[in-house]
Amino acid sequence: MSGLLALLDDVAAISKVAAASIDDVAGQAAKAGAKAAGAVIDDAAVTPKYVQGFDASRELPIVWKIAKGSMFNKMVILLPAALLLSVFAPWAIAPLLMIGGAYLCYEGAEKVAHAFGQNDTHDSEKHIHPEGDGAALEEQRVAGAIKTDFILSAEIMAIALSTIPPEDTLWMKALILAVVGIGITVAVYGFVALVVKADDVGISLSQRANAATAALGRGIVKFTPGFMKVLTVVGTAAMIWVGGQIILHGLAEMGFSAPYDWIHHMAEAAAQAFPQAAGIAAWAVTVFFDGIFGLILGLILIPVIKHLINPALQATVIPLISRLRNAFGGA
DSSP, X not given: OHHHHHHHHHHHHHHHHHHHHHHHHHHHHHHHHHHTHHHHHHHHHHGGGGGTXXXXXXXXXXXXXXXXXXXXXXXXXXXXXXXXXXXHOGGGHXXXXXXXXXXXXXXXXXXXXXXXXXXXXXXGGGGTSOSOOHHHHHHHHHHHHHHHHHHHHHHHHHHHXXXXXXXXXXXXXXXXXXXXXXXXXXHHHHHHHHHHHHHHHHHHHHTSSSHHHHHHHHHHHHHHHHHHHHHHHHHHHHHHHHHHHHHHHHHHHTTOOHHHHHHHHHHHHHHHHOGGGHHHHHHHHHHHHHHHHHHHHHHHHHHHIIIIIHHHHHHTHHHHHHHHHHHTTOO
């Protein structure tokens, strides 16, 4: 009997440790996901454009194909790469995170420049309307979406890795990154599926005999295009802000803290000026100046990335990823 009680005590102790570990993984994964908000919103804002022009019956299959490719990017390529970095080159995580932040600034600034009449289109947009028809066009769209997703997924995984305490075990890091990768993929592409089918749902409801249901359907049809525009603006702003924040924080850690310290000082001054809403005032000032820095940096990077970095990636990294995906049977 005493042996059975001891066994039950051990089981209870193990259960408590497991529960604590699960809570720790969930908490750190949520923190990492929040940090990666800029890239996540951009992913959600860009993806619906890849199904434009197709028959309604092909919309969800296309989203599913892109989602599978995104999961492959995160779980098969980027997660192992992140773990290898954390073991063999932890010093490289901060510079890679800054590179990801710089790319966020570039993407956001490129969208701003395009909105103000620049002729250059966002690189991911070039894959949205390729030439072709039918199945060939669908495959081109899916391939373009997965390539764009790889960059955004790399940013998400790098940000997630940077939030994990260095003392965590390799298995704990793997679990947290896996939860982040799976959770964000499900959330983003589940949301995308809802958005791309919203019009169909609205039209269906608008044809119902019930007046209230029909009015709801018409409201959904009218609301969806405006919502997508708002989402695009919010996604662009989030990219610029998060990217600028990452770069400024990285520069401060490298010893060049003057911009970071100045923004912190301005945030404190705003908090003192508005004591009734000190937290909100400090946050708003920080976001504003992080965003200004990110926008300026992004505008500077547009010609560099367009004429130097992107051609190099297209010639080296992108073909390598395609070969890996084919070798593993990926989307």
